[in-house]
Amino acid sequence: MPKLGLPSPATLRRYRPGQPALEGPALLGAAPGGRLEKTVRSQLTGAGIEVLSAPVERHAALVFDATGVKDPAELRAVYRFFHPVIRKVGSSGRVVVLGTPPELVEGRERIAQRALEGFVRSVGKELKRGATAQLVYVAEGAEAASESTLRFLLSAKSAFVDAQVIRVGTHTTTAPVPQNWEKPLEGKVALVTGASRGIGAAIAETLARDGAHVVALDIPAQGGDLSTVANRIGGSALQLDITAADAPSKLAEYLTTRHDGVDVVVHNAGITRDKTLGNLTESGWDSVLTVNLAAQLAVNDKLLADKVLKDNGRIVGVSSIAGIAGNVGQTNYATSKAGVIGMVNVGAPQLAEYGGTINAVAPGFIETKMTAAVPLFIREAGRRLSSLGQGGLPVDVAETIAWYANPASAAVNGNVVRVCGQALLGA
Ligand code: NAD
Numbered sequence: 001m002p003k004l005g006l007p008s009p010a011t012l013r014r015y016r017p018g019q020p021a022l023e024g025p026a027l028l029g030a031a032p033g034g035r036l037e038k039t040v041r042s043q044l045t046g047a048g049i050e051v052l053s054a055p056v057e058r059h060a061a062l063v064f065d066a067t068g069v070k071d072p073a074e075l076r077a078v079y080r081f082f083h084p085v086i087r088k089v090g091s092s093g094r095v096v097v098l099g100t101p102p103e104l105v106e107g108r109e110r111i112a113q114r115a116l117e118g119f120v121r122s123v124g125k126e127l128k129r130g131a132t133a134q135l136v137y138v139a140e141g142a143e144a145a146s147e148s149t150l151r152f153l154l155s156a157k158s159a160f161v162d163a164q165v166i167r168v169g170t171h172t173t174t175a176p177v178p179q180n181w182e183k184p185l186e187g188k189v190a191l192v193t194g195a196s197r198g199i200g201a202a203i204a205e206t207l208a209r210d211g212a213h214v215v216a217l218d219i220p221a222q223g224g225d226l227s228t229v230a231n232r233i234g235g236s237a238l239q240l241d242i243t244a245a246d247a248p249s250k251l252a253e254y255l256t257t258r259h260d261g262v263d264v265v266v267h268n269a270g271i272t273r274d275k276t277l278g279n280l281t282e283s284g285w286d287s288v289l290t291v292n293l294a295a296q297l298a299v300n301d302k303l304l305a306d307k308v309l310k311d312n313g314r315i316v317g318v319s320s321i322a323g324i325a326g327n328v329g330q331t332n333y334a335t336s337k338a339g340v341i342g343m344v345n346v347g348a349p350q351l352a353e354y355g356g357t358i359n360a361v362a363p364g365f366i367e368t369k370m371t372a373a374v375p376l377f378i379r380e381a382g383r384r385l386s387s388l389g390q391g392g393l394p395v396d397v398a399e400t401i402a403w404y405a406n407p408a409s410a411a412v413n414g415n416v417v418r419v420c421g422q423a424l425l426g427a
Pocket of ligand 1: 193194195196197198199200217218219222240241242243267268269270271291318319320321362363364365366367368370371
């Protein structure tokens, strides 16, 4: 990275197969009356994590069950747990606060649970050395279904996910436990669009690492790179323009005849045509809205109508922080990416009926060929204006998608998780 006289950001710990679930002990605490502590203790212990009830010099993670907080006055329990130990979080350490989805409770409990967001987002900004903080709202009854989320957030797989609010169990409170946490997608078929390069290639590789047979899709012009990716991961290459009128039916037919259906669909293909609104042509508007939103809706409708998406199937959208915060020169792109969030909102109850889920990632500044072309100072600002003070890698987006795709994440539905290192944009 070129030197601009700025301090070097922390080196983030990233996942390698065989790595322990956590590189050190976790301190676990709970507000009186918490309903998650017991389950979480056994989940963490089962994952091979040393769980402590009293502080030591350094902790790889601090986990606090705040579900017992039923009144704003009881928020003091959160302060009391974290205040003495917050400086004892190790490099790439983890802070996880567990609560109850505010919308599922009433009155003072709802206020208190909602208040946890401000706490976690501030802790994310205060933590140093690549450590992150997250809030996981677990619906009552979904205690056992939160394991895949806890494992993801504590592991190095969530390196660039920071200060996020995740909901577990608002549509279903159960989830199967995979036989092998290292290969949760064994026997599954995953479709990844835009898979010939960048983030899509990383998603294809990560889902294949987790055991899936990946159908890597891209436009015919990208055929060479697409075959390289598909061959490297033992998957299949499918050349198709997703905006073609017959693309949904061709895709449905391909997935049915070759694979008897599909378990995971990742809508990663996306384009930009940046111009300020006054300079933007109608075709510049249409092309972005078509690739980034309309084509995905058409594919979803077909795969659901023809039952090509299997039981416990997964759809994952790729939004963007531009879709949350807006961006100069990106009215078309931000509209399409905010539309992806709408797709998740509408799709979640619909998918729940099929025993499936739909979620999205919203990447921030990710180091790709696209962002390498941005002028140096703007690029440095994009990296630095975040709590982790750096850009993310394509694999960080891919790992978040792999967590959604995991069969054990059946109770993770309707979420939009930013993979942005807590970027200031759209905070
Ligand atoms: P990229 O341009 O490197 O890759 C996108 C891929 O989609 C390309 O291979 C392209 O050929 C394919 N594609 C485009 N139109 C298609 C069509 N009609 N049919 C089939 N395939 C098509 O982009 P990337 O940086 O890897 O981004 C991937 C996704 O992540 C996009 O949806 C993008 O909007 C989103 N995103 C990226 C960033 C970032 O920082 N790079 C940030 C936020 C969101």
